[in-house]
Amino acid sequence: MASLRRRRATAAVGLALSATTALTACGQGENPANSGGDAGGGDSEGGQVQLRFVWWGGTLRNEMTQEVIEVFEAKNPDIDILPQPGSWDGYWDKLATEVASGTAPDIIQMPDSYFNEYVGRGALLDLTDLALDHSNVPDAIWNTGVINDRLWGVPSGVNTHAIVANPAMFDAAGVEMPDDTTWTWDEYADIATELSESLSDDQVGSGTPGLDQNNLATWLRQNGAELFTEEGELGFDTADATGYFAFIKDLADRGAIPGAETISAEIGLGLEQSGMATGRHAMGFWASNQLAALSEAAGTELELLRLPTSNGNAEDGAFAISGGWYVAYEGTEHPEEVARFLDFMVNSQEVWNTILTERGAPPNTEIRQNLIDGGHLGDADARSIEFLNDLETVALEEPPAVPPVGAGAFQDILRRYTVQLLFERMTPEEAAEGLVSEANSAIE
Incomplete structure (x- = not known):
């Protein structure tokens, strides 16, 4: 072996x-x-x-x-x-x-x-x-x-969702690594913006949280909603989704995440071609077990950070997934x-x-x-397992509901409306309405 x-x-x-x-x-x-x-x-x-x-x-x-x-x-x-x-x-x-x-x-x-x-x-x-x-x-x-x-x-x-960060890019930008036990989404946005402003033109502070439904699931849980219910229905409404899309739009307007054309082109790329692996993103949204593969591809030691929260409590909304x-x-x-x-x-x-x-x-x-x-x-x-163990008490208390029939289409639906939003073809409200309507149709 x-x-x-x-x-x-x-x-x-x-x-x-x-x-x-x-x-x-x-x-x-x-x-x-x-x-x-x-x-x-x-x-x-x-x-x-x-x-x-x-x-x-x-x-x-x-x-x-x-x-x-x-x-x-x-x-x-x-x-x-x-x-x-x-x-x-x-x-x-x-x-x-x-x-x-x-x-x-x-x-x-x-x-x-x-x-x-x-x-x-x-x-x-x-x-x-x-x-x-x-x-x-x-x-x-x-x-x-x-x-x-x-x-x-x-x-x-078993995994948990996390932000993978590149300490070398933080050092190059003169930006301190965040305290991931207390940071909020607003602080994440500020740090990603500062990184983008200090790094080279082809680098940004973060990949977008808008392409992965698990990031939306965490956001919703932190705000009292869920992605899906135990009864097999959507666990959020248009107002919930509007808040999420508005946050992503603000990140784009501040230059904290890649532009619409770049994001559209990068959807579906393998790990080795990702912005995190190629040194274009200082932070990215990944599963905890991907740390080793990303570090190997990037040729530098990367770190796992807990996802930001709405209230500064790093345990809020965290969950482990099969x-x-x-x-x-x-x-x-x-x-x-x-x-x-x-x-x-x-x-x-x-x-x-x-x-x-x-x-x-x-x-x-x-x-x-x-x-x-x-x-x-x-x-x-080893660090990816220790990261999971550190969150285990909270993360394993309430796993999300098993997605209902038809939910296999949700990820693609979310990505499509995120891209439409970033190309400014839709407002956050319009993207939210489209997401909820199309997701409901898929699972019904």
């Missing part, structure tokens, strides 16, 4: 956020040698139970996952895992077709933006009564996989063997010694601490 960890140190991997963080990655195409035509994996000629496992991701994730599969198979010689790595593009079209035809894989990597939808379709296996140990997983994280009092997925990792789930297809013929693999992915130290924080921090807090104590992590990865 040491060789893989060395590759980990030299490969930067970006997971872009979606309404959990939804998560995208530049992955490889499906492995045609492992494509199956039957529901689940069936049985091999040697009597082994075969389980098909599909996930999306890039080369590094694929290598790590394959190594984990080999360890599992060595410990469970009666099970043969058939890996099916894929890329985000086309992942959902293919899965929807397989579910409709009854040929879906046994085990599926699932983000929050589609989780509720597949539960509602009756496509996922109820895991409630299967042998899955969560004694070292905080209830608030484990219960992110619970809908209607039934367990439908186990967490593949980095996604491992779920099982309802039509699998081998639920007990599936559960054995899912339990292994959550609770095996060997798994996390290999994948480290690539899918987020371990949900199992004992494993999380062992990674730090055992020296398995580089400095940035």
Whole structure:
């Protein structure tokens, strides 16, 4: 595993956020040698139970996952895992077709933006009564996989949202790093403006908070609202969204964030091409587990800061999120063997010694601490876990509601109205009205 960890140190991997963080990655195409035509994996000629496992991701994730599969198979010689790595593009079209035809894989990597939808379709296996140990997983994280009092997925990792800052750019601008235990959104705006005024013409103080729905979710929570309700409706109104868009417009008017054309062109870029990785942004909005990949790409040590708040209380509005789930297809013929693999992915130290924080921090807090104590992590990865641990008491109390069916479109809707706002084609009020109307239509 040491060789893989060395590759980990030299490969930067970006997971872009979606309404959990939804998560995208530049992955490889499906492995045609492992494509199956039957529901689940069936049985091999040697009597082994075969389980098909599909996930999306890039080369590094694929290598790590394959190594984990080999360890599992060595410990469970009666099970043969058939890996099916894929890329985000086309992942959902293919899965929807397989579910409709009854040929879906046994085990599926699932983000929050589609989780509720597949539960509602009756496509996922109820895991409630299967042998899955969560004694070292905080209830608030484990219960992110619970809908209607039934367990439908186990967490593949855990993150929190943060600002990543470049101390070298702060030093170059002569600006002090903020006290992230007390700073407010107004102070963030002032600091981002001062940075932009002091840095070179191609650099700005911050990336925009308007492209990631998790930033909106935090803003709303700090102001008494939510992104979605437990009943599957929008948890905010036009007035809430107007305040958020007005704040973003003020940042743009002050030159604190990139211009509209730059932001429009940068949407969808991979982590290595981002403004944070290329030294164009002194601050940016990211998931905590992306610190190591961003630092590697930027070639300098970056730092995590807590998100600003409306009242100066750094704990207000903070929450941890599941980095996604491992779920099982309802039509699998081998639920007990599936559960054995899912339990292994959550609770095996060997798994996390290999994948480290690539899918987020371990949900199992004992494993999380062992990674730090055992020296398995580089400095940035260790700091990302310690950052999460520092917020854990508050962050894990109230996880957001699982996004409703149709919420997978919300991120794109938010980005579109943010761009329209920044091009001054809409006022904050008009952008808010459009966002609420279109989001309501999507989830209805």
